[in-house]
Amino acid sequence: MTEQSMTLDAVQTSINALIDEVKKFASQSRTNMSSSGLKLVGEHAPHVTAYDVEKSVFEGLLHVGGLLMKHYFDELGDGNLGFRIEHQGEEMLRKVSGEVKVLTVFGKVPVHRWLYYKSGCPGYSPVEDTANIPDREASHYLQELVGRLGIRDTFDETAGFLEYLFGISLSTHTVHEIIGELADHHQGFAEELTPETAPAEATIHVASFDGKGVPVVKDVAPQLSSVNFSP
Known part of the structure; x- marks a missing residue:
């Protein structure tokens, strides 16, 4: 069996396990719902809510996503084009x-x-x-997210949010470097544009990406009354 086949088998196994877990959660919830009026101590299934299911599904999909990314690189090969x-x-x-x-x-x-x-x-x-793998460890898509978050949040907040949401660890120093590289590409890019520091008559530089991992920052002169800085 090839490594590609093994990875796809792992994807299918993970998806099936996720489906089975959702079914188990639903069964536990039905048991609790049907027995809620009986008040029988010790006979209730573990209490499960939609929050538990949503969180478990999201974490499971992140795992499947990692396997699919691995499969992409396995299919791409190792770049051996000859001697x-x-x-x-x-x-x-x-x-x-x-x-x-x-x-x-x-x-x-x-x-x-x-x-x-x-x-x-x-x-x-x-x-x-x-x-188009970048020189640094973080993928271009992850760098794009850092850039977007860094426009609004501090470096610590950006790193903390990514760790909470995706379970990945980026140092504050790395976040700082990524934002700094965006600034290098476009003069005047604000490294830490937060609601507290935004001037009344500001030109906000909006970071976007061209699909090839190259940051593109456009100058926008907004009416501040129409700009929502809230999360």
């Missing part, structure tokens, strides 16, 4: 294979790749180039 390739007019030789981990909203995903080298030239990974 010798030509890249940007330079002949490069296959030298080193290894694994990098990309931090996504689903957690860390392993990526196997070959590196090609030529003296005097930076190393080249066909996998990282094709998938």
Whole structure:
């Protein structure tokens, strides 16, 4: 069985387990509902609410998302294009294979790749180039979320929210660097634009992304009365 098949089997197993858990939750809730008027001590099933189900389903889907991202990179392959390739007019030789981990909203995903080298030239990974994997550990999509949150929240709040929602750990320093890189791309980008610090006559720089991981910031001169800074 190939690694790709094993990953897809794990996806199906996880989905089936999630369905079974939802059924179990529903059964427990029905038991509680039907016995609520009996007041029989010790005969109630564990109390389950829609909150428990929603939280469990969300966490289960994050796990499935991580498996699907792994399957994507497994299908993409390790970028072994042969012993010798030509890249940007330079002949490069296959030298080193290894694994990098990309931090996504689903957690860390392993990526196997070959590196090609030529003296005097930076190393080249066909996998990282094709998938547009960033130099830093955080994926481009995760960096986009950091950028959007960082417009409104402090660095600590941004890191804390991502950890609460996705269970991923980003240091405040990393968040600061990501926001700083957005600022490097566009002069005047406000690193910490919060409701408390926004000037009355501000030009707000709205961060967006072009689908290739490249941040695009547009200047918007809004009527502040129409801007909602609340969560």
